[in-house]
Amino acid sequence: MHFSRIILVALLLVGCDEQSQCNDETQNKNIVIENTHTQASSQEKDNTAPHNTEITRQTYILNKGDTLTHLLRSAGFSFSEVYALTDAIKPLYDFKKIQSHTQFDVIETPNSKTIRFATSFAQVINAKLVEESWEITQNAITTQTEKISRSFAINHSLYQAASDAEVPNNVINSAILAMSHFVDFQREIRQGDQITLNFNSETVTQDAHLFSTFSNPQQLVAISFINQGKHYKLYHYQDTFYFKDGKLAQSFLMKTPLNGARLSSNFGKRKHPVLGYTRQHKGIDFSAPIGTPIMAAGKGKILKASYSRSFGNRVLIDHGNGYRTLYAHLKGFAKGIKHGARVSQGQTIGFLGNTGLSSARHLHYEVHKNGKVINPLKMKQPSNIQLTGDDLHAFKVHINDIDKRYAVLVPDPTTDNQVLSALQE
Ligand SMILES: [Zn+2]
Known part of the structure; x- marks a missing residue:
């Protein structure tokens, strides 16, 4: 808690320095696309507002290397308002995830100021500042x-x-x-x-x-x-x-669930690289750089996407017709990959790593048919699947x-x- 506050204060200070040095220049740099002044009309929701209320809307771009604090300061928000916003928005969004080139609309009426930005495709957050407190809402845009x-x-x-x-x-x-x-x-x-x-x-x-x-x-x-x-x-x-x-x-199933890999250990008997004794190697190993995307070999449902002592981060997929595939020693899982999720063939499920009982970076890939491991390279697949x-x-x-x-x-x-x-x- 203390730590994050210290960081925030540091960010504010950085923002302050930059702001005082290059305020005008930054403002010009940030404002693009829209700079409109519109007379409020029947669209104005606040019925109590006077008829000639002016609404302004400006768009700011978060340039590479720029801080959000700096951007919001140049949009006219005070330090304490920025600080309060960071806090208020936390349940819905983590500002650390913000990407450079993100655009922010700032819509201003005499009674309020609203910041509007996208968090993912067709999803926006509206942060409305009314009398020194922030109202945060998340909205879907029609597509x-x-x-x-x-x-x-x-x-x-x-x-x-x-x-x-x-x-x-x-x-x-x-x-x-x-x-x-x-x-x-x-x-x-x-x-x-x-x-x-x-x-x-x-x-x-x-x-x-x-x-x-x-x-x-x-x-x-x-x-x-x-x-x-x-x-x-x-x-x-x-x-x-x-x-x-x-x-x-x-x-039905891909034989090689990753691109650009070298087969580093085949199916069958071999000396285990970590345990040392000879035993059946129940899958095949592929060597490729850390972080190489690993694909679902076929469409199916995720049974496991979690850590085990020997397999490290591993994904187990049920493909129906008695077939399952296992992907072990992953560095991590792709977004949305969790128990019960449905995947399509070729979809990225995780990334090659070296977790669990593994001596070097590699993917350990197993195919199971009716509960027994089979050699993925020699598997006879259900062909002629026909609707x-x-x-x-x-x-x-x-x-x-x-x-x-x-x-x-x-x-x-x-x-x-x-x-x-x-x-x-
Ligand atoms: Zn292996």
Whole structure:
């Protein structure tokens, strides 16, 4: 308690020095985007306020290396007001998490001053100062979903072509992940291969500037890919991808749940590096730099995301069909990874580390089938997983809807090909 106060006082002092030295310059630097004076109208909520009340709104940016105290001081708040705000906001938000380039709106009426800023995508905090006390509220901003369709031919680099077509990185990565189970992107891409990606992008309907430091959530909904003359169509459905006929497009479990790793110890008998004696190695070890993202090998439900003496930080996932996967010695868990959480294939669940009974940084990966450990590299997976009955019917309704909604956006260059293949069938 004392410690945090000392830090706060130190911050205030730093803010004070800077403020006294460069007050004017900082103000100019911070204010951008909006600097509006509006006459209060019927929108003014306070009915008792005089009709010609003036409301001002200014936007301040937290520059890199600048302190929040400094910013709020330049917005006209006193030290004690800033101090009280830090305290009042604590139950809802920790100011230590604030990122540089965050924008703050300061809305001023004769009776109050309100600070408004975003804490995550579509979430804002309003801190209203009325008669020397702060009222803090958290609000959700309404969002709208934009439907986007992008088509491009691959000439040299897949990533370059995607970037030229304004496809966001996470969308092209999802597409590659979805197709990597049946297309080898290192060897099987040909000049002139054609990709169409249909995806949703969520945007806020107001105060967009407040969310400039957060990326818009995007979801890939359908992929059309012509690879060496073969036409693949995939649809995102229930957290995974299916072909048009309802067959699962992704393999059930990934053999390697991380990128850029070296296999450092195989499945089977070996001398244990810490315990020293020979015993069965029940998984496989991958070596990679500390902090390398570890992915869920398949979609499923988190059974454990906690510390154990031997496995250190470990995640256990239930994938259904009798399959479970275990990821051990993690440095830490990804956000939202806890008991009961649902994950999709390829989702980051944690980060490579060296916790528990481990002699060097590595990922220990196990696959269990009906309670017995199996070799992940040799596992025969349930293939031909196919939606049937009511599930298949619901899926068909879903993909017809998707096709209709996106067809109007961009003429699909693959249509001729589809017609052709339909004629051939
Ligand atoms: Zn191991």
